[in-house]
Amino acid sequence: MAKRIGIYAGTFDPVHAGHITFALQSLQAAELSKLYFLPERRPRAKQQVEHFAHRVAMIKRAMKPYRKFAVLELVDTSFSIQRTLPELQKRFSGDELVFLFGSDIIPSLANWPHADKLLTGFEIVVGLRNQDSRNKLHAIIEAWPSQPKVITMFQSYAPKVSSGQVREALRTRQPVEGLLASVERYSDHHWLYIKLA
Numbered sequence: 001m002a003k004r005i006g007i008y009a010g011t012f013d014p015v016h017a018g019h020i021t022f023a024l025q026s027l028q029a030a031e032l033s034k035l036y037f038l039p040e041r042r043p044r045a046k047q048q049v050e051h052f053a054h055r056v057a058m059i060k061r062a063m064k065p066y067r068k069f070a071v072l073e074l075v076d077t078s079f080s081i082q083r084t085l086p087e088l089q090k091r092f093s094g095d096e097l098v099f100l101f102g103s104d105i106i107p108s109l110a111n112w113p114h115a116d117k118l119l120t121g122f123e124i125v126v127g128l129r130n131q132d133s134r135n136k137l138h139a140i141i142e143a144w145p146s147q148p149k150v151i152t153m154f155q156s157y158a159p160k161v162s163s164g165q166v167r168e169a170l171r172t173r174q175p176v177e178g179l180l181a182s183v184e185r186y187s188d189h190h191w192l193y194i195k196l197a
Contacts, residue, residue: 006035008100009079017178018161022127036072061182081114098123103132116146123150
């Protein structure tokens with residue numbers, strides 16, 4: 001019987017409560033058998049990210065309580081439909097792949113190279129962040145030249161949490177919403193984010 005596999009690609013610099021709650025919501029909303037965090041080694045649009053090994057280690061600590069979570073480490077430097085998607089299809093042959101995105105990705109998703117292959121062939125789950133409007137996002141999606149196979153959209157339980165805020169809190173040693181205790185301990189132990197402005 002085919003399993004439903006969630007793929008959640010991102011920078012996770014660092015992973016925070018918003019990532020974890022979105023993943024948990026997606027497990028239920030999309031009826032996933034398993035969910036894989038797919039950290040990017042060198043994200044295209046971001047500079048000076050923490051070392052990949054540290055980001056992976058923090059994800060592994062954060063997901064320990066959740067048996068349906070796992071980390072997938074691929075050789076690709078960043079997620080791409082042309083290179084990463086065939087690798088995922090090969091790895092999970094016979095299973096259904098479901099891709100998770102924050103609502104901040106939706107306005108640019110259709111412009112990704114080979115986006116039609118992702119949109120028409122796979123299910124997509126979207127977590128609404130900050131003040132993003134469901135109606136506005138639906139209008140954006142309806143204007144896409146290729147329509148998603150299936151799309152599930154819901155309000156995130158932690159819509160305002162961001163990695164930038166968490167990094168700043170770790171740098172200044174201040175409390176902040178969404179900072180995971182396991183991430184704080186790991187960051188302190190390895191002196192991460194101290195030099196970030």
